[in-house]
Amino acid sequence: MSSNSRRRFIQGLGLSAIAAGSIYSCRRGIRYPTLGLEPNALASTFVNRGGSIEVDSADVIETTQTNNDRLTFRAFSAEPRLKVTAKEDGQAFIELGNVATDASLSWDGSQNDIEERVSGIRRSLTISMKKGDVQQLSWKLPYESDFTFASIGDSGGDKELAWCIQRAHELGAKFLLHLGDFNYQPGDYQRSIDLFNNSPIPCYVSIGNHDFHENGAIYQQFLEQIGPLNHSFTIGKTRFLNLDTAANTLPYSSGLRGKLVKEIQAQNSLVTDTVSFTHRPLHDPLHNSTHDIGSEGERDWLISALKMTGSSTLLSGHIHIYDRTEFHGIDNIIAGQGLGHQDLITRSDYSKIVIGRVSNDGSVNYTAEPLSMPMELHCHPRSQPVIDSLRQSNSADEYEELLNMIETSCASTQTTS
Structure with missing residues (x-):
């Protein structure tokens, strides 16, 4: 089938799907109509399990809700911002991941006691707040270019x-x-x-x-x-x-x-x-x-x-x-x-x-x-057809030592298949 014919076929499939409702295709993952299978927008307001703090942010997702009062986030913006509101007196505990190691924290709000611990791209925050306090937290990179x-x-x-x-x-x-x-x-x-x-x-x-x-x-x-x-x-x-x-x-x-x-x-x-x-x-x-x-x-x-x-x-x-x-x-x-x-x-x-x-x-x-990539890391199951084709090729002897090394290495590390 030619490229143009293929495209016309797919477009025709789409028109049929509109008439029939929603169709899901594993081949292309087609979503019809009007993105009926698309998830809703992500939340931007988060409350810890104890209800003592509320966090507003358009730059993070909440990844874990545990039984304690700690909120755990992953940033999807390079310079994330959080607005933290205290509902009760006490300490707020926040974990924030996916933040560059060299990003620096600043805040604009009441003079709360803020402790930040940095471990790689993860930040652990402890904030002492009183009921009604609002704290604006933001992380800034030390560069804008270059x-x-x-x-x-x-x-x-x-x-x-x-x-x-x-x-x-x-x-x-x-x-x-x-x-x-x-x-x-x-x-x-x-x-x-x-x-x-x-x-x-x-x-x-x-x-x-x-x-x-x-x-x-x-x-x-x-x-x-x-x-x-x-x-x-x-x-x-x-x-x-x-x-x-x-x-x-x-x-x-x-x-x-x-x-x-x-x-x-x-x-x-x-x-x-x-x-x-x-x-x-x-x-x-x-x-x-x-x-x-x-x-x-x-x-x-x-x-x-x-x-x-x-x-x-x-x-x-x-x-x-x-x-x-x-x-x-x-x-x-x-x-x-x-x-x-x-x-x-x-x-x-x-x-x-x-x-x-x-x-x-x-x-x-x-x-x-x-x-x-080091050759010994080619352990993915999708690599096996490539390895098999090389073993069966006219140049198999040239690859024998390399392929034996890869298979030995992969077998020794017990890669999931």
Whole structure:
């Protein structure tokens, strides 16, 4: 079937789905109509179990509600803000994760006693407050420009993801934009959550098509442990915009994604550059699969939305390659090599991780750096077909020592299959 025929077929399927109601497709994750399967907006007001404090914030999700009075949050903004209101006299206990180690805390409110303990990207706060006190807390980075960040996707949720995070840190990235698909095998979801939470740098994650269906739709796990499906934050004059393309949408501009785009379009913003990141790319440079955004209408809407929000670059994964192509005025950079399969085939640092460098005026320049994943970390079940094909190839003798080393290493670490 030709590309155009395929698109017409998908669009025809969409029209049939509108007539029939909601249809869910594991292949493309189609949501019809009007995002009926989309979760509601995340809460922005949180109360601890004892009811002694209330926290308002648009920059965090609550990840755990325990039996004590401690509220536990994960930030999805680089410079999060919290408004804490005391309902009773006493101490407020707050855990806040995914905050850069070098971010500094400031507050604007009554003269309360505030203790902050920093452990990696996690902050533990103890605040002594009296009933009726209001405390505005905010974290500020020591830079607004002249910094780097990393971007990669399709890593699965095991040793390969751990390496992607470590490699980003080694390359001097202040944070990682993960482009989705960390969930390929049983156990990946919790392993990924643990790796994101214990990373040396903050991780902001775009949901992939593999990340919302595991024994059915599981958006809730993503929302409760990782972050919203659509959000944005700014550092200095640079905006970072996370857009959900894990599943097709009709109408294209509907739902929380469309609402976010409209809000940004309406802002009188002084940003110089907008870095947009998502899972599925605008186009498929391989021309022989269905690994693009899947609908010409949605693709064209997204291109228009990117331009209206000041974004000339879209970082995406989904296809397990590195590619950089100007597509209808958008610099679409595909960085889906988180499993590093091409390194096995070429026996070299073929796979890439993308580094963005923010200049003094807030604009961003991109380079592709070697992922340099150690060969002994290629233990993901998705690597097995690659290993098998190499063993059966005409060059099998050339790969024998390497493949034996990988299989021995993977067997010794008892990687989950």
